[in-house]
Amino acid sequence: MRSGAGRLEVVVIILGVILLIIGFVTGISILWTIGLILAVIGLILWVLGAVGHAVGGRKHYW
Template identity: 85%
Template sequence: MIVLGVILLIIGFVFGISILWTIGLILVLIGVVLWVLGAAGHAVGGRKHYW
């Protein structure tokens, strides 16, 4: 999710498409939150870890 968000951020920045920039930023933030929760040992979506 983080990688997809970064790719969308780059594409949105290069081509000037603001919706891709926004979606990419949201995906990166959600991915980081899930990653931190999973690394802290909290169950995320029924899993004890999140890749």
């Protein structure tokens, strides 16, 4: 079961890809850079979550 925080990785990856595309099409390098950083961070969070590591806080709240 995925929680609300589990969807964060997908949102970050999608936002990163959108910024990559916009930056590439318009030639604005800062958008390309930010998009690349967001995509990489999203992939790292996705991999860490998939292997069961707690990211950004405690794994359990009880």
